[in-house]
Amino acid sequence: MxxxxxxxxxxxxxxxxxxxEQLDATIVNTAVPSIAASLHVTPLSLKSVVTSYILSLAVGIPVSGWIADRFGTRRVFGSAIAIxxxxxxxxxxxxxAPMMVVARLLQGIGGALMMPVGRLAIVRTFPKSELLGAMNFVIIPALIGPLLGPTVGGVIVHLVSWRVIFFINVPVGLVALYLVHxxxxxxxxQDKRPxxxxxxxxxxxxxxxxxxxxxIFGEHTVEPVTEILMLAMSVALLGGYAWHAANRKYPLLRLALFKVRxxxxxxxxxxxxxxxxxxMxxxxxxxxxxxxGLPAWxxxxxxxxxxxxxxxxxxIAPRVLSKLGYRQVLVVNTVCIGLTIGxxxxxxxxxxxxxxIGIGLLQGFFNSLQFSSMNTLAYADVEGKDTSMASTISSSLQQLSMSFGLAAGSLITAWFLGNVPQSNQPLVTSALHHAFLALSVMTILSSAMFWGLRRNDGESISKGPGPRVEEESTSAAQ
Incomplete structure (x- = not known):
């Protein structure tokens, strides 16, 4: 080819x-009341419909790199779309409801393979000098999907049936399968690792x-003691993995990649x-x-x-990064994101x-530049044979960070709101304002992480690699 x-x-x-994938992940939330009424259950009992998808992603993403290496990106990506x-x-x-939960679990498995395997195919196809433009194009759906999801879901539920929300994936999926083929x-x-x-x-x-x-953190349906025990179990399992990975030749996620600065x-x-x-x-x-007091639409x-x-x-992102460099962009842009949130x-x-609208435009502008920069810099100094592992690790931590971000936003708001009824508009607004300020400070402080970059870091991507890197990064499609 x-x-x-x-x-x-x-x-x-x-x-x-x-x-x-991104549209579907958010569009369902809008339809939960209608789905509950149709299935004759309470909306609260459908929480598992949302969490089951998240759980599938958490389980499936870590193993996606191994599956892609073993069976090939075309077969795995096509299978993911079909699933x-x-x-x-x-x-x-x-x-x-049980049938819906099982279907969402299966849907999450497909979603878990799509994101990292698609990114892996991009990284292996484009030389580093062209990677920024390709990644910049691909990341746009990840930004607009969660924004359009609630609106599109609300319109569909209002005009037709909640079932159409899921059926609209069929023509898109069929077109995607044809293109994959x-x-x-x-x-x-390169290595057949076990x-x-x-x-x-x-x-x-x-x-x-x-x-x-x-x-589910903060819900009264779960006892605090249970939450603490589950958190301790999670930390113990992840700590056990870190110890296990350090003593294994072919770990699921090779944490030694974090030695690449x-x-x-x-x-x-x-x-x-x-x-x-x-x-947000x-x-x-x-x-x-x-x-x-605005309607959903x-x-x-x-x-x-x-x-x-x-x-x-x-x-304009490629030109910005080429002129200013990754270090300056990420340090300054992270602060700009924090100020916009504030x-x-x-x-x-x-x-x-x-x-x-003006604040929203600023937020989209800075967010897009941030994600494009972070997602491409991750591969700047990663060797070709490690791109699959790098994609899997990056996708796994992104999934966790999204969950952490949503939890942080809701918990901070609940902290400032206290026991005030959510019908009290002025106090709810005040709590949200305090939450925005808290998230603003958190984001601005996170810019310190990028101070460790050097001025010329990422130039193989923003300004083009030398001949050796170009040769290593370009692969012929089979």
């Missing part, structure tokens, strides 16, 4: 699958418990930054709908400028719409 053809279509393939699409049909046909490169790992079963059990179980805790700073810095950013998709709808519209700005940023603490019922 001609490499130029692969480069032309591969970003579209990965972007389409990622958009389908996700088939599970979407099962979700739409569900007759009861025609244009997806098929990369295999599957680390013990490591998989330790890490996947630990992350699954932790992800579940973050989803740019990879370590990018992944860990990104984890810390997402703690603040990750709470949860807090902003509350601010607009509870604090400002209006709230969704106010979040769309963020997506528009994110899409526009991809046009600006939402000034938004109230009397705030003009154009001011809210």
């Amino acid at each position: 001609d490499s130029s053809t692969v480069k032309k279509y591969l970003p579209w393939i990965v972007a389409t699958a990622l958009f389908m 996700f699409t088939f599970a979407s049909v099962l979700c739409g046909l569900s007759l009861n 025609r244009f997806m490169p098929d990369y295999h790992g 599957l680390d079963v013990v490591g998989m059990i330790l890490f996947s179980t630990g992350t699954a418990i932790l992800s579940w805790l973050l989803e 740019t990879f370590r700073i990018s992944v860990l810095g990104g984890f810390l930054t997402r703690l603040g950013v990750g709470g 998709p949860f807090l902003l709808p509350l601010l607009y709908q509870v604090g400002l 209006h709230s969704g519209l106010l979040m769309m400028p963020t997506a528009a700005a994110a899409m526009g940023m991809k046009l 600006l939402f603490s000034l938004v109230g019922p009397s705030t003009p719409s154009y001011v809210i």
